[in-house]
Amino acid sequence: MALREEQILRYSRQILLRDVGGRGQEALLEGGARLEGSGPAGLTAAAYLAGGGTPVVGSESRLAPAAVGFLASAEDVGRPASEVLARVLPDVNPDAAAPHAGGRIAELPAAWNGEAPWVALGGDGTRGAVVFRGRQGCVWCFGETVRTLQAPPMGVLGVALGALGALVFQRLQLGMGPELGGRWLAAPGQVLELELHRCAKCREAK
């Protein structure tokens, strides 16, 4: 797929970044994300992904009052995320309006299936957490790690976590490593390494 002139203008900032480039931007537009979740972290991730060119399709989970702000208004509370995103994302980016099959980005707790990338948005009650897996990353290590986490934070930290999750998802779409990992978000902009829980097979292989 070749970029149209208006797309080159829309994504010029990303294309100029060495890590994305024209090829990378085409990969983002051809990819897609299924979003599970309807809180500030999930909706912010959807907005950033759509803004960057990745089509996003929402789930049936209904918007909570805490989701109001970034993309959703007070009237959207109680509506399914899929319906709200289908309405507002074309305004963020018309290219991201037609959802493709693709990876998964979800607020924990969530079920995991389908193709990579997988990005989990969670927390430990104080901090936010992002756990991610590319195509080569171990499914079981990912699962054991996300099982230890709770739902993502609300408020400003949730918004920052969603932005970080979208960035991680885009990097995996672009084939930029690592293929498996996690990060704590202690405060907006304060990112720390999250140690993975290894599955029995990977522990043996060490």
Ligand SMILES: [Zn+2]
């Ligand atoms: Zn493993």
